[in-house]
Amino acid sequence: MRLPNSPVGWAIRITKILQVFENASGQRMYPVKIQDIAMDLSRQLFPDSPLTRITGEDLGGRFEGMLARVPGAANEWGIIYNTAIKSPGRINFTLAHEFGHYLLHRAELGNGQINCSRQDMLDWDSEYGQREVQANEFASYLLMPRNTFEQLIGKQKISLHLMQEVADQFNVSLTAALLKWLQLTSRRAMLVIGDNGFVKWARSSDALYKSGVYLQPKKELIGLPQQSLAMSRDATIDAKLGITHKPSTWPQFKESVREMTVHADAYEGTISLLLFPDDPPPRWHEPDEEPELMDTFDKFQDR
Ligand SMILES: [Zn+2]
Structure with missing residues (x-):
């Protein structure tokens, strides 16, 4: 064979x-x-x-x-x-x-x-x-076969409790389960790995990326917002379920964002899943720019 x-x-x-x-x-x-x-x-x-x-x-x-x-x-x-x-x-x-x-x-x-x-x-x-x-x-x-993965998620509300359950079912890391979900989902979502107060690494789902929202921590230093769950350890909040921030909390995005976070071990920092509204805000139209080309170029630079 x-x-x-x-x-x-x-x-x-x-x-x-x-x-x-x-x-x-x-x-x-x-x-x-x-x-x-x-x-x-x-x-x-x-x-x-x-x-x-x-x-x-x-x-x-x-x-x-x-x-x-x-x-x-x-x-x-x-x-x-x-x-x-x-x-x-x-x-x-x-x-x-x-x-x-x-x-x-x-x-x-x-x-x-x-x-x-x-x-x-x-x-x-x-x-x-x-x-x-x-x-x-x-x-x-x-x-993580796709069908089984999607069946496990079903129509359940997305949270890091759910994602951890899925990760445990497949015996993979939470990060691996989140990356798989980001590949499959049609939602606007971002995975952010934080380290010592800064964004170490971030990845947008396709739908989020196509709406022009992504972070490039390799190009510029991006601090984690003080009010983010990644920074504030408020014991009264179920951080895996998350909270919805007003648009000014994560100033990069100009949209309200639901943030869910786990504080992982010393080698892993924080793992945050950001969920954005399904409909992106209308973008400022700049007639001289070629958005398609720019996006492709940025994508190339970023990855
Ligand atoms: Zn390797």
């Missing part, structure tokens, strides 16, 4: 193998536990260059995981994940990401290895860093 050569192709192939196993054993395949399946699958598929180790190591705040050759056994591969991270879902997503590198990229590595940072895990659609995008695409398709 020909082997797949794309991230989605691999995710489909492995899903099919897991389905056969599910049918035979009666054990539910979701959540997919990469730790339990990756080494067996690699031995079956690639007996000449198997994945023989998955081990944890304290990598501090630098890396989420890595793929490397096993020392002293040149044809074998190993995955190391960061034990400083306590969230099982985040570790599972990282393992799927590294397994993706193993399936797709190990032939290019020679004796090298791949070290993956938190930033790499967020890189789902840029033109650059193709490897990281591919590893995330594989992990996302394998761990």
Whole structure:
């Protein structure tokens, strides 16, 4: 049988193998536990260059995981994940990401290895860093099939309580579940990762981006607003359910925004989901500007 050569192709192939196993054993395949399946699958598929180790190591705040050759056994591969991270879902997503590198990229590595940072895990659609995008695409398709994901969300009110439930169902990080939702949703929404009072990283859903709303923290320093939930830890507010801010609270947007936030661990900062009104405000028309071209250019610069 020909082997797949794309991230989605691999995710489909492995899903099919897991389905056969599910049918035979009666054990539910979701959540997919990469730790339990990756080494067996690699031995079956690639007996000449198997994945023989998955081990944890304290990598501090630098890396989420890595793929490397096993020392002293040149044809074998190993995955190391960061034990400083306590969230099982985040570790599972990282393992799927590294397994993706193993399936797709190990032939290019020679004796090298791949070290993956938190930033790499967020890189789902840029033109650059193709490897990281591919590893995330594989992990996302394998761990969170679209139909099941959309069924879980259904018509429920969007909150970080709901998103955490979805993340737990698939055994992925909250961030990974939010990125998946941002890819699928037709709503105007933004994921904002905050760190020490500043926006570290942000991503808009397509609908929000098309209405001209996005942040570019790599281009300019963007402070988190003092009244945002990301900054104020008001114990009387259910921050995962969120509150609606008036337009001046997040001055960048000029719209009212519902903000939901979790204060994650030391390596993760704050994770905020911003929901915007479905209908964007009318935009100021500047006849000399070519909005289509500008947007494409900005998108290119940003990603
Ligand atoms: Zn990576």
